[in-house]
Structures are given as C-alpha cells and as structure tokens.
Amino acid sequence: MSDEKKTIESLSCPLPLPAKDTILLGHGSGGKLSAELLRDIFLPAFDNPALARLDDQAVVNINGQRLAFTTDSFVVKPLFFPGGDIGALSVHGTVNDLAMGGAQPLFLSAAFIIEEGFSIEQLRRIVASLQNAAAAAGVAVVTGDTKVVDKGSGDGLFINTTGIGLVPEGVELSAGRARPGDRVLLSGSIGEHGIAILAQREGLELGSTLESDSAALHTLTAAMLEASRAIRCMRDPTRGGLSSALNEIAAQSRIGIAIDEGKIPVREEVRGACELLGLDPLYVANEGKLVAIVAPEAADAVLDAMRRHPLGGAAQLIGTVTAANAGLVTLRTALGTTRIVDMLPGDQLPRIC
Numbered sequence: 001m002s003d004e005k006k007t008i009e010s011l012s013c014p015l016p017l018p019a020k021d022t023i024l025l026g027h028g029s030g031g032k033l034s035a036e037l038l039r040d041i042f043l044p045a046f047d048n049p050a051l052a053r054l055d056d057q058a059v060v061n062i063n064g065q066r067l068a069f070t071t072d073s074f075v076v077k078p079l080f081f082p083g084g085d086i087g088a089l090s091v092h093g094t095v096n097d098l099a100m101g102g103a104q105p106l107f108l109s110a111a112f113i114i115e116e117g118f119s120i121e122q123l124r125r126i127v128a129s130l131q132n133a134a135a136a137a138g139v140a141v142v143t144g145d146t147k148v149v150d151k152g153s154g155d156g157l158f159i160n161t162t163g164i165g166l167v168p169e170g171v172e173l174s175a176g177r178a179r180p181g182d183r184v185l186l187s188g189s190i191g192e193h194g195i196a197i198l199a200q201r202e203g204l205e206l207g208s209t210l211e212s213d214s215a216a217l218h219t220l221t222a223a224m225l226e227a228s229r230a231i232r233c234m235r236d237p238t239r240g241g242l243s244s245a246l247n248e249i250a251a252q253s254r255i256g257i258a259i260d261e262g263k264i265p266v267r268e269e270v271r272g273a274c275e276l277l278g279l280d281p282l283y284v285a286n287e288g289k290l291v292a293i294v295a296p297e298a299a300d301a302v303l304d305a306m307r308r309h310p311l312g313g314a315a316q317l318i319g320t321v322t323a324a325n326a327g328l329v330t331l332r333t334a335l336g337t338t339r340i341v342d343m344l345p346g347d348q349l350p351r352i353c
C-alpha cells in the first residue's frame with residue numbers, strides 16, 4: 001500500500017456507534033452527538049432562560065446594562081498552524097462568540113492547562129500571540145489561571161477563555177428569531193481553517209499555501225448592525241461548519257432554510273482537498289467567517305456593508321428562510337437537485353479549535 005493511500009485511509013472517520021456510557025470524540029464535534037450531550041446532561045442540570053436560548057453567548061441584564069458573557073476552551077492540534085496558533089485562536093474564538101450577539105467585546109480571562117515538560121519558549125510565543133491578538137481586538141486580559149498536569153496527562157497545552165462584552169441598546173439577536181422570507185448571508189469562503197489544520201497535522205501537500213481564516217469579527221458585526229438593526233441572528237460556523245450553524249438556527253426558530261450550492265464560496269484548494277479526502281466543505285470548521293439571518297428588506301444594505309469591510313469582501317447571499325421543512329436545511333445542488341444538509345453524527349476533523 002502506498003504511503004499516500006495509507007495517509008488518506010488514516011484520515012477516515014467512521015460513524016461512531018451510539019454510546020451511553022462513555023464520551024467519544026464526536027461528542028465535541030458540534031454535531032448530533034454534541035447536541036445529545038447538551039440535551040441529556042447539561043441543559044437539564046443548568047436550566048435557566050439565558051442558557052435555554054442556546055446562543056454563542058448568554059446576554060444578562062445587570063442594573064440596566066446588557067452584558068454578553070461567553071466561555072470557550074481550545075484544544076487545537078497542532079498548537080501552531082498556517083495563519084495562527086492556539087493563542088490567537090483563543091482570542092478570536094471568544095471575541096467572535098461575543099460579536100455574534102452584537103456585543104462590543106471588553107474583557108477576557110485566560111486559563112492555561114500545561115503538560116509537564118512543555119517548552120517554556122513555546123509557551124512564551126503563545127502568550128505573546130494571545131496578547132497581540134487581544135490588543136488588536138481592543139480587549140484586555142484581566143484575569144486568568146495556570147495549572148500544570150503530569151506528563152502524559154495532557155497534550156502539551158490547553159487554553160480556556162471567558163469573555164465579557166456590552167450589548168448596545170436595541171440589538172436583539174438570537175437563533176430563535178429567524179422568520180420565513182429572511183435572507184441568509186455568508187461573509188466569505190468556507191473550510192479554510194479546518195483544511196489548514198488538517199494539512200499541517202498530516203503533512204499534506206495541497207499545492208499552495210492555505211492558511212486558517214482565524215480573525216476577530218467584532219468590527220464586521222458592528223458595521224453590519226450600523227447598516228441595519230433588522231438582523232435576526234448571527235453565528236460563526238466553527239465546529240460542524242456551516243451545516244451545524246444553520247441546523248441550529250433552523251431548530252431553534254422552527255423554520256426551514258434553503259441554500260444554494262452555487263452561491264457558497266469555496267476556495268479551489270479547499271474544494272480539492274475535500275474531494276481528495278472525501279470531506280464536505282459544509283461541515284469543515286471556520287474561525288473567521290459568519291452567517292447572518294437578515295430581514296428581507298435589510299438584506300441588500302447589510303450585504304453591502306459586509307462587502308465593504310475587509311473581512312467580508314467575498315460575502316454572498318446564499319439562501320432563504322422558508323416556512324416549509326421546519327427544522328431542516330436543504331441544499332440546491334449544482335446539478336439542480338435538492339438534498340437535506342443534516343448535522344453530522346460524528347466528527348470529520350477533531351481537535352481543530
């Protein structure tokens with residue numbers, strides 16, 4: 001068997017068998033197993049109105065001020081990859097979760113779980129990258145924690161971050177607010193982060209330099225909201241990709257979403273890698289893109305604002321919210337057929353954020 005064939009076969013991820021007693025990698029995929037874990041374990045334990053919205057952040061009211069609050073953990077492998085590293089990624093991911101609620105990010109915490117024997121020089125690089133990304137986003141790291149675990153008990157370094165931001169008056173975004181007739185806007189090409197991570201991890205030669213799209217999106221969301229407040233919701237399609245983000249909105253709003261394959265931008269390097277490896281770009285993670293559900297009368301203005309922003313130059317209108325097929329996402333293919341875009345049961349690419 002050739003080395004190339006062995007590499008491709010090693011990347012295949014069989015559908016996980018249903019497991020009731022143990023955690024699988026697929027439980028962290030952002031797909032069906034993740035949803036089951038939330039439904040069966042976490043939501044019953046912590047049930048409250050803010051959590052029940054199932055948005056990327058909780059919005060809470062404190063003395064008349066609406067604060068967005070989010071937390072995230074980053075376990076990406078490798079720690080350094082084209083276009084970024086775990087330090088910058090942890091800032092971008094947390095800032096973006098706040099931004100999807102329309103918030104202006106203000107403060108972050110950063111907790112480091114470090115495996116014994118980890119390189120001090122690599123830690124220094126990652127901390128510097130995290131600080132540079134925070135400074136560029138205009139947020140301060142105001143608190144944190146450090147833990148060291150025995151050698152073999154971790155995987156080098158994990159980072160947990162928490163973010164707090166301020167939600168402007170009149171901004172009301174949530175995955176449960178989509179309505180039939182709304183438009184679906186996508187800020188740019190998909191799949192770059194996941195494929196860049198995979199190529200670096202497996203030593204794949206893609207014929208060009210593909211980098212992660214990791215970026216902080218809060219200035220893009222601010223420009224969109226300045227163009228119109230008739231935005232129903234926004235999501236950054238990270239784990240589970242565009243598919244999971246749209247399926248979550250469809251489920252929360254109890255509507256259907258119809259998208260057009262020909263309108264979804266995918267770079268040729270990503271498309272080629274996905275065809276080679278049997279992956280679908282709709283399920284590959286992104287770290288610098290967003291999808292927005294916008295009232296029809298505001299779609300043109302919001303799309304124009306996106307295209308005028310450096311992080312939204314390739315924005316496209318990719319679909320429509322429908323009253324039919326509630327809870328489902330359907331795709332009009334390049335062949336003129338229609339298929340259901342379901343959430344994955346498992347994980348195409350684990351450890352990508």
